[in-house]
Amino acid sequence: MAERQIRFEDGASYEAMMGVWSRSAGEVFLDWLDLPKGLRCVDVGCGNGAFTELLVERCAPSEVKGIDPSEGQLAFARKRHTANIAEFQLGDAMALPFPDNSFDLATMALVIFFVPDPAKGVAEMTRVVRAGSTVAAYAWDLPGGGFPLEPLLSEVRAMGHTVPQPPSADASRVVALRGLWTGAGLTAVETREITVERTYRDFDEFWTTSIRGSPSFSAAVAAMPQDDIAQLKKRVRDKLPTDAAGRLVRSARANAVKGRVP
Numbered sequence: 001m002a003e004r005q006i007r008f009e010d011g012a013s014y015e016a017m018m019g020v021w022s023r024s025a026g027e028v029f030l031d032w033l034d035l036p037k038g039l040r041c042v043d044v045g046c047g048n049g050a051f052t053e054l055l056v057e058r059c060a061p062s063e064v065k066g067i068d069p070s071e072g073q074l075a076f077a078r079k080r081h082t083a084n085i086a087e088f089q090l091g092d093a094m095a096l097p098f099p100d101n102s103f104d105l106a107t108m109a110l111v112i113f114f115v116p117d118p119a120k121g122v123a124e125m126t127r128v129v130r131a132g133s134t135v136a137a138y139a140w141d142l143p144g145g146g147f148p149l150e151p152l153l154s155e156v157r158a159m160g161h162t163v164p165q166p167p168s169a170d171a172s173r174v175v176a177l178r179g180l181w182t183g184a185g186l187t188a189v190e191t192r193e194i195t196v197e198r199t200y201r202d203f204d205e206f207w208t209t210s211i212r213g214s215p216s217f218s219a220a221v222a223a224m225p226q227d228d229i230a231q232l233k234k235r236v237r238d239k240l241p242t243d244a245a246g247r248l249v250r251s252a253r254a255n256a257v258k259g260r261v262p
Contacts, residue, residue: 013212014048014073021148022050023108024196025254029109029138030058032192033258038062039104039133044093044125045111049077049086055107056083065098067091093121101130108137110254112177113166123185129261135186136258138194139172146172146253148198148218149210155235156220158227164216177257185257194256200248203237 037060043052046066046261056064064086068074081088091097093108093115106125115121124172125135140147147153153163170176174191181189200206211218221229242248 009136012087013209014074015050016209017212017214018148019048019050020198021196021252022047023054024182024198025194025252026051026054026109027058028194028196029136029207029254030054030255032194033136035059035105035135040102041065041105041107042067042096042098042103042125042128042141043086044096044106044108044121045114046074046088046109047111049071049080049088049106050153052077052088052108052110053081056081056085058186061085061105065089065103065248067093067096072203084177094124096124096128098128100127104130104133106133106135106137109255112137112139112171112180113142113168115171116167118168118171118176119183120245122180122186126184126261131261133259133261134258135181135184136256137177138254138256139177141174141193141255142166142169144173144253144254148250148252149214150251151239152210152232152236153183153220155232156217156224156240157250159224159235161224161228162222163220170232174255174257175213177255181257181259184259185262187262189257190258191255191257194254195251197249197251200259202246203240203242203248206240206248206250207236 039061040063041061042065046052052066064171066088077088106129156163183200
């Protein structure tokens with residue numbers, strides 16, 4: 001596993017690459033949580049606010065705090081958010097800047113594999129949520145090939161090039177998520193799989209948004225000779241069929257977990 005830190009700084013590029021995926025999976029996730037309105041929420045690793053905005057639209061919370069280590073992502077989140085409910089600030093998932101028992105809900109959307117110490121991150125979410133409330137997360141199943149850009153990354157690896165990986169990729173496995181939640185003392189722990197699809201107008205849209213929006217993929221491609229890049233693009237194109245209109249349909253799979261603070 002590579003040790004390079006993966007950091008998203010461009011909110012607009014991330015939106016083109018992952019925003020649609022995040023909201024699609026987030027819709028299923030929120031249906032599963034079945035939350036009441038008026039909650040005080042913290043969205044840990046909120047990124048550019050894609051899931052945060054969905055939380056506001058779907059659940060009508062009374063308060064939302066979005067925490068992320070990237071000011072570039074937060075700047076995008078502040079511009080997109082118009083409901084004046086969510087507040088976004090720099091912060092570390094392993095050291096949340098809030099007192100104990102501050103919220104009714106803590107969420108972590110597509111983030112836990114980026115947290116260097118996932119157990120500490122879950123413990124922090126548990127600490128800031130009051131008794132009887134929910135701590136929940138969903139994450140792409142990286143070890144199981146569920147990441148939306150897996151066809152690209154697998155071909156890069158097959159060609160012998162290095163792809164930076166999140167520091168805690170195994171934390172996205174169902175058994176790992178359940179262990180993290182029970183290990184934090186949470187009760188009524190449940191897990192589920194979320195499968196979603198996205199349609200790209202053509203292969204070039206898939207390729208371009210992936211390069212611009214994924215630090216791991218763009219770093220790998222930037223280090224490759226031009227001939228290898230051309231070969232990579234051909235290999236990926238051959239691997240991903242399009243329909244009669246040239247559209248490309250991709251599926252992705254995430255694992256979700258939820259539990260209650262006793």
